Amino acid sequence: MHDSSTAFSLSALVPLIVVFPLFGVILNMLVGKRLGDPWAGIIASLMSGLAFVIAVLQFVGLFLDKFHATTITLAEWIVIGTLKIPWAFQVDTLSVTMMLLVTGVGTLIHVYAIGYMKGDERFHRFFIYLNLFIVMMLFLVGGNNYLMLFLGWEGVGLCSYLLIGFWFDKGAGGVGNARAGRKAFVVNRIGDFGFVLALFLIFWTSGSLIFNDTFKYFEEKGKEESKVTAPAPAAAMPEAKPEGEGGAPSLETIATAITLLLLVGAAGKSAQIPLFIWLPDAMAGPTPVSALIHAATMVTAGIYMIVRSNVIFHLAPTSQMVVALIGASTAFLAGTIAMGQFDIKRVLAYSTISQLGFMIAAAGMGAYVAAMFHLLTHAFFKALLFLSSGSVIHGVEHGHHASHAHGGHDHQDAHAQDAHGGHHVAHASAASPDHQAESFDPQDMRNMGGLRKQMNVTFWVYLIGAIALAGVFPFAGFWSKDEILASAMAKGQWYGLTVYALLSVAAFFTAFYMGRQVFMVFFGGERTDAAKHAQESSWVMLTPLVILAVLSVIGGALNLPKFIPGGEALGTWIEHSVEVQAVDFNLTVALISTGVGLFGIFLSYLVYGRSPMMTMTDPLERLGFVFRFLNGKWYVDELYQAIIIRPIEGFASFAAFALDWDLWHDFFHDTIIAGGFRWFSGFLATFVDKGIVDRFFDGLGGFVRETALNFREMQTGYVRNYALMVLLGVVAVLGYFLFVR
Amino acid sequence: MVPTSYYILLSAILFTIGVVGVLVRRNAIIVFMSVELMLNSANLAFVAFARAFQTGNAVNAAAMSGQVFVFFVLTVAAAEVAVGLALIVAIFKNKHSIDVDQVHQLKG
Numbered sequence: 001m002h003d004s005s006t007a008f009s010l011s012a013l014v015p016l017i018v019v020f021p022l023f024g025v026i027l028n029m030l031v032g033k034r035l036g037d038p039w040a041g042i043i044a045s046l047m048s049g050l051a052f053v054i055a056v057l058q059f060v061g062l063f064l065d066k067f068h069a070t071t072i073t074l075a076e077w078i079v080i081g082t083l084k085i086p087w088a089f090q091v092d093t094l095s096v097t098m099m100l101l102v103t104g105v106g107t108l109i110h111v112y113a114i115g116y117m118k119g120d121e122r123f124h125r126f127f128i129y130l131n132l133f134i135v136m137m138l139f140l141v142g143g144n145n146y147l148m149l150f151l152g153w154e155g156v157g158l159c160s161y162l163l164i165g166f167w168f169d170k171g172a173g174g175v176g177n178a179r180a181g182r183k184a185f186v187v188n189r190i191g192d193f194g195f196v197l198a199l200f201l202i203f204w205t206s207g208s209l210i211f212n213d214t215f216k217y218f219e220e221k222g223k224e225e226s227k228v229t230a231p232a233p234a235a236a237m238p239e240a241k242p243e244g245e246g247g248a249p250s251l252e253t254i255a256t257a258i259t260l261l262l263l264v265g266a267a268g269k270s271a272q273i274p275l276f277i278w279l280p281d282a283m284a285g286p287t288p289v290s291a292l293i294h295a296a297t298m299v300t301a302g303i304y305m306i307v308r309s310n311v312i313f314h315l316a317p318t319s320q321m322v323v324a325l326i327g328a329s330t331a332f333l334a335g336t337i338a339m340g341q342f343d344i345k346r347v348l349a350y351s352t353i354s355q356l357g358f359m360i361a362a363a364g365m366g367a368y369v370a371a372m373f374h375l376l377t378h379a380f381f382k383a384l385l386f387l388s389s390g391s392v393i394h395g396v397e398h399g400h401h402a403s404h405a406h407g408g409h410d411h412q413d414a415h416a417q418d419a420h421g422g423h424h425v426a427h428a429s430a431a432s433p434d435h436q437a438e439s440f441d442p443q444d445m446r447n448m449g450g451l452r453k454q455m456n457v458t459f460w461v462y463l464i465g466a467i468a469l470a471g472v473f474p475f476a477g478f479w480s481k482d483e484i485l486a487s488a489m490a491k492g493q494w495y496g497l498t499v500y501a502l503l504s505v506a507a508f509f510t511a512f513y514m515g516r517q518v519f520m521v522f523f524g525g526e527r528t529d530a531a532k533h534a535q536e537s538s539w540v541m542l543t544p545l546v547i548l549a550v551l552s553v554i555g556g557a558l559n560l561p562k563f564i565p566g567g568e569a570l571g572t573w574i575e576h577s578v579e580v581q582a583v584d585f586n587l588t589v590a591l592i593s594t595g596v597g598l599f600g601i602f603l604s605y606l607v608y609g610r611s612p613m614m615t616m617t618d619p620l621e622r623l624g625f626v627f628r629f630l631n632g633k634w635y636v637d638e639l640y641q642a643i644i645i646r647p648i649e650g651f652a653s654f655a656a657f658a659l660d661w662d663l664w665h666d667f668f669h670d671t672i673i674a675g676g677f678r679w680f681s682g683f684l685a686t687f688v689d690k691g692i693v694d695r696f697f698d699g700l701g702g703f704v705r706e707t708a709l710n711f712r713e714m715q716t717g718y719v720r721n722y723a724l725m726v727l728l729g730v731v732a733v734l735g736y737f738l739f740v741r
Numbered sequence: 742m743v744p745t746s747y748y749i750l751l752s753a754i755l756f757t758i759g760v761v762g763v764l765v766r767r768n769a770i771i772v773f774m775s776v777e778l779m780l781n782s783a784n785l786a787f788v789a790f791a792r793a794f795q796t797g798n799a800v801n802a803a804a805m806s807g808q809v810f811v812f813f814v815l816t817v818a819a820a821e822v823a824v825g826l827a828l829i830v831a832i833f834k835n836k837h838s839i840d841v842d843q844v845h846q847l848k849g
Contacts, residue, residue, distance in 0.1 A: 717845025719772070720764045727760060 010061025011070040011091040017054040017099060018138050020047045024131040032124030041114035044127035048110045048134050052103035058096045067093055067576035071144050071212070078147070082207055090144035090211060094372070094577035097570075098141035098304055101376055105296045105383050106134050108544035112387050113288035115541035116394065126166060126286065133159035137297055141304060146199050146209040149305065153269065154192065156298045161185045163289040164282045171284055180281035187278040191268015198261035202312075205254050215311040221251050222315050255312050259319035262309055263326065266302030270356045272330045277637055279353055283345040287390030290345060295352045295386050296379035303356070303371055306363040310578050314366070321495050323364030324488075328502035331357030333634065335509030339516065340620070340630025343443045344389045347517050350633075351469065352382055354506055358484050361499050367487030368578045369559065369571040374480035376570075377555040381468040381477060384548035388462040391537040391545065392521060395455050397442040399533035440530065445520045446616045447530060452522040454534040457542050459522045461549040466518050468552040470511040471597045476555030478594070481507060483559065485593050486586040507593055511600025516608050516620075524612025561585030748789035755782035769829045769839040776825075780818045784811045 024047030032040040062068075069092035078085040089095075110130060117126050133156055140152025165181030172179075203209055206217035249257075266272065271279035282294045293299070306313065306323065313320055331354045338350035355378045362371035441447060452459045468475035471482070485507070488500035526532040536542075559570035563585060571580055607619050620627050629635070714721075755778055762775025791807030833839050 715848055717848030719841045719844070723763050727764070 009070065010057050010064065011072055013054055013057055013061075014072050014089045014091050014142065015074055017051045017058070017089075017103070017142065018135055020050040020054065021131040021134040021138070023047060025128055025135065028124050028128045028131065032128060035124065037118060037120075037123040038114045040124035040127050041110065041117065044131045045107060045110035045114065047131055048103060048107040051134060051138065052100070052107050055096065055099040055103045058091055059100060062091065062093060062096055062576075067573075069093075069577065083203065083209070085145055085147045085209055087148070088144040088210075089142045091142075092577040093573045093575075094304075094307065095141050097372060097376070097574065099138060101379050102134065102137045102141060102297050105379050105548075106130075106137075106292060108547055109288050109292040109296075109383060109387065112291075112390075112541050112544040113286070115538045116288050116390055117286065118538075122166070126163075129159055129162050129166070130288070130292070133163070133293060133298070137301075140301055144211055146202060146211070146214070149308070150195065150199060153195065153265075153301060153305075156293070156301065157185065157188050157192070157269070160188075160282065160285075160289075160293050160298055163293060164285040166285055166289065177284040180278075180284035184278040184282050187275050188268045191265045191275055194261045194264025194268070198258050198265060201254065201258045201261065205258070211308065218251075218255065218311050218315060222311075225251050252315055255315035256319050259309070259313050259316045260322065262305060262312075263319065263323050266306055266323075266360065267326065268302075269305075270299050270302030270360060271353045272302070272326055272357060272360055273333060276330060276334065276353045277640065280346050280349040280633070283343070283349050287345065287386060287393065290349070291383045291386030291390070294349065295382040299352065299356055300359065300375045300379065303359045303363055303375055306360070307368045307371055307578060310366070310368055313363075314579070320364050320366060324361045324491075324499050325364070325495060327357045327360030327362070327364055328488075328499040328506075329357070330354070331361060331506035332502045332509075333357075335506040335513070336630055337633045338513040339509060340627055340633075342445050342618070342631075343441075344392060344445050344448075344517065344521065345386070345443055347445075347513055348382070348385050348389060351385075351510065351513065352378075354510060355382065355469070357506065358481065358503060361503060362484040362487060365487050365491045365496065365499065366581050367484060367583060369574050369580050370480065370483040370487050370583065372574055373559045373570050374484055376558060377468070377476035377480040377552070380548055380555045381465045381475075381552040384461060384465040384545060384552050385469065387541070387545055387548065388458050388465060391458045391541055392448065392451060392455065392462070392534075393442050394537050394541070395451065395458070395534040396448060396530050398535045399454070400440055400442060400528075400530035402533040402535070403529035440528075442530065445517065446618070447528045448521045448526075448534075449524045449528075449531055449612070450522070450526040451531060451534055454531075455522075455536045457536060458545070461542075461545045462522065463518060464549045464552055466514040468555070470514045470601060471507055471593060472511075472601070473590075473594055474556060476552050476558075478597075479556035479559065479561075482585075482590050482593055483583060486589045487581075487583045489586055489589050490583050504593065504596055508596045508600045511597040512604045515601040515604025519604060519608035519612070523609060525614060527614065527616065745789050745793040749786060752782045752786040752789065755779075755785065767840050767842050769832065769841050772841055773822075773825055773829065777818060777822075780814055784814050787811050787814070 021044075024044045027043055027047075028035070028040050032043075035043065069090065071088050071090055073086045073088040075087045076084070077087050110127070113126065113130065117123050120126065136152045136155025136159060138152070139148055140156060143149050143152065161181045161184060164184050165178045168175075168178040168181070171177035199209065202214055206214045208214050208217070264275075267275045279294060279299065283290055285294070313323070334350045334353035334357060338347050338354060341347045341350060355374070359371045359374050359378070362368075362374060464475070468477040471477045485500060485503055488496050488503060490496070491499070526534075557566075557569075560567035561584075562568045574580060618627075632638070759775045759777075759779030759782060762778065763772050766772050766775065787807045787810050791804045794801060794807070795804045829839055832844060836843050
């Protein structure tokens, strides 16, 4: 592609980014069990860290190469006729951004997981999955063609499934977590179905799946078409789409089809309407998984894919509108649901869906920089929030065990805790931090309260994450969210404004539910013994939190508005890979969104902060059915249950019982085939075999027997009879010789 | 000189007596004797024919073979007697009788 003047180009190192974590997977598979806790985790973290180093080198290499995109081909993968797909990595500003994010946040979460998974019986397996996830995610973001993207896409889906069901023997009825994993897998299949169809269409149209070739085709085709129609718009009007008539659909139609199908894929992976239902259930996985896969990286694959396919999306304005509206609606819907949840991780899950909606909406409006910007900042503060929530759960879990173990003896209790702290933590996680005894749910925010005192570090980093997410100036979330809102405003038209309105409301909800969460968890009085005895997590867990907290504060600096010196850094960087529509900083929008955010926080203070919740009842429950509706997640699961799953199950049982059992098995197999054979074999047995064959051979046998019985009479046993026979014989022979011859 | 036909006739009569004796008598010894009678009737015929084919004192192959055959028959008869009497003794030991009709195990 690009002939590098330097003898050694840093981009040649890019395959190593996959090799290191892959080596970690293999190493831990071979000896992980023997290495055990914590060495398996340390190896995995090291491999992930080395991948991060490679990503940083790519970043440096791009600077040295003046941002030239490079393709590093390892080998051929598929060569069938004109379909040529290599194992190749695309090193450009977009993919390197994602690589940095995946490996950077990934490494922090690996380190955190060493503490979080301490004492788990499947410790090494967890890190095998995590490293495999890193491998697959890097295939996804690093590949230079859609098929490698798809390989990674499916690979991360697999890891997601494996990790959601990591504690497969836990959860409701002992199968709850396994069910959650299955749900995620099945829902993602629907998205993948759309994605695969889109890939077929892309290949069918452009004859290639390699990004550069495909996009070049679409770009040139797009220019040709605009040339044909542009000079004489009036003349072109009657035959609106010249190519559409001859049977071949116009480029715009194809592009719309492709992009809508890609959107289906993105909706599956990035949890958008209507396929978002798997993500909240995915919280059954260990918390580091929720942070890494279901908040920071995997779920953003859909956004990456849309941004990557921007050339095609540009040709299909309709799809862009649909994408933007779906994203905005998801942001709004998930924001409302998040306000009515009690599970600390579930709130964050819906918040993630909501924020993904922001990104999708931005990508739909062509604000790719804003989308990527929010993707990055969101990765920081959402990973931070998830990991801190894991820390909270861990602490409360520990508190629960401590209060039970030493119940009553308050004085001794504190002492014992200090002395045997490490032991208790290990004990708590062995019994699985998420979901355990049904009587006590350590994830229920109603069981918390006042944790600020017991878990000081966690409180501060959580607060930073929450403020960043709520979009308060000058934290990271403010800048990225504001850019999305400004883009929506700048888009104008009815749908731009609709998107803006939905997102603004969603931003208000975000501020409100984050305020609610912080007040419920960290302020007021302890509502349970467990909260009273909660204990701060170890430093191996807190260090990544602090790093992420710093990133959440300063992350906004990645792409400050243009008027600030050094602003638009991410924009200029991404510009080398993606066509960028620069959006100016809009002071009105910024003021409105800040106002909305602060109002949301203030409102949550009024409801939860001013008079801290002392009982297990949420003040919002006074809203009655509205709250129940939100707490019931808009009954989307129930709706799908009613309109999709129930009919499918009905049809399946119809197919199974009526079609397969009654018709196919009973009627066709039993009656027609088996019956027919029975009748035919009966005919053969009674008529042909017994009637003809048997009778013939029985007759033959009978005849022989009769004859033999008759001859038997001759054998008297008396010597004289034999002598007589001899005599007669002799006489006969003599007679013959005498008279005949 | 008695004509050869007379000897042959006598031989035939003796053979017939032997045959009838074998066929009708039950006593194993009698049956045995009848068999001997048949052998000796044959001997008689041999000798008669040998003399009939004798021309003068010259050695004649046909005449000599008749004489010689008689010795063969006598030898075979002696062997037969040895075997046959042994059989009869064996039968008697088993059945305490030498009635041949009692030996009919070959009855079909």
